Amino acid sequence: MTAPLRPAFHEGQVLSAADLAATVGYGRDVAARHARHLHDWGIAEGLELVTEARTDPATNARYVEVSVSAGLAIDGTGREIVVPASAVLSEASFAEVNGADQATLEPYPVFLTTIDRAQSATGPVSCGTAAAPTRVEESYQILFGRRGDELLAEDQQPPPVSAALADPPTRWLVLLGFVQWTDGHFTRVFPSARGVEPRYAGVRADTVSARAGELTLRTRPTVQEGQPALVLSGEDPPSLVFGLYQGSGTVNPLMTVAANGNLTVAGSFSGRISAGSVLATSGTATDGMLLPLPAGVSKQEVDDGRVELHVHVTPRVPPATTASTLHSPVEATVDGELRVRCRVRSYDPLGVPEVVTEQPGAVEFLVMATVAAAGG
């Protein structure tokens, strides 16, 4: 294998068609290697399967016309596939491949691939040569696969590092989605099936840097309310923020790491408790309720003995119904499953008749969870 050859010219050189073709080919190959090795292949823009409701005039059956929207993909050879305008999927082409199948609701894969189409010569033509094409349209083709072919598309292998773009182009299948076929028509589209979904173009980089001092990662091309974002900010003070976009387009912080290492979370924190640490929760609970565990402690950790609980409860004195009412706790404890058992006896010595009542009560509680230090 030779290294890439860059065409070079000098004064007085007689240029051949091969020289001009090499000039064009050199640029194409540079772009292809960039796309192939600095990006992951897949859909870069658009190329969604879009449906429009239709009715078959012969049978009155409802079906959908399926189109692929305009867009761009990069295939695994590094070649661009451009769909310049929305294109309707051909039912006849589908029927050629899958029309003989028995009726099924199982979806069929739809692929996009490249195809070169020679354009006829334009302008003056040499007397001594035939009218060979002077342009090649780098076009596209929509292909329908058999059920399960989407798995084969996942196994496609890219060409070697220095390989030039093949001519005619290597067939590389880019999955667009899936269609359902019923009685000679498309009836539905699916974005994914059998665990496979369209693949989108990616970036390979060990360093990603921002010029504006703030780097944002988000899960959609555009800012959408409720969607997550990760913002690394070099502003003063620097911070790392995870949050959700608000309607205003700003990120509502749910987790912030400050420059001094402080971590602030809006929700609760859970994770493995380090040995020797103590977590606690406190509050009030009524009779019969299970006491909550401190945040970060799971019942499993308590059950298998990794975490030891220390519980303290105090009966809550109910409000006096009369100035002379006396209250006395009958019990205020928790059982083995942390269920509160609290009953309070009330008695009014001045009441007529003298009646002793017993009612469920409430306790103030403190639950501490400890993890024994290693080796001790």
Next chain:
Amino acid sequence: MTLYVVYVKDTGHVVGAVNAAGDAPPGEGDVGALVGDALPMRVSVDGKVVRLPLPAERLALHTADDEPRVFDNPLAYGVELAGGQPKPTLVELRPESPELAFSNNSLVVTVQPDDPINDTPVLALVSDGEKVHVRPWAIPAGGDSVEIPVTVSEGNHGVLVLVAGWIGILATEIKAARS
């Protein structure tokens, strides 16, 4: 502190409450994290504590606005729904206790007529020795009482009676020898 209440889905009565630190409900909102399989309502009958377990599937968990008095008597509070979702603020239920009386084969619950259009949901739990009878019932629209069929032996029984809109009753009720 955040207040979490457990309420009966049939009638809206609060039957248990916990307030604790943190914004996330215990067990990620699963009522089972706070009651287990059932919430045991306990009442003294003839000097013994009788358990009237409310099954977890009849209960729901709600994060409510702060209401410290709910710990004094949870049954005096209820959860109201709006559009199928609980309102944040607990409501104080009507303080007049429904009247209870055992007849031969039923527990008669009587209230002041309130709703002429809709039935009023009732949930009754009645102890009978080791057994507990669970009776989801309703007072017909415009009516003031309902006979809930339940056959128990003579003597004292623990009862939990929840009539939607009225304060809940957790008490001992006597079935007389000739009732």
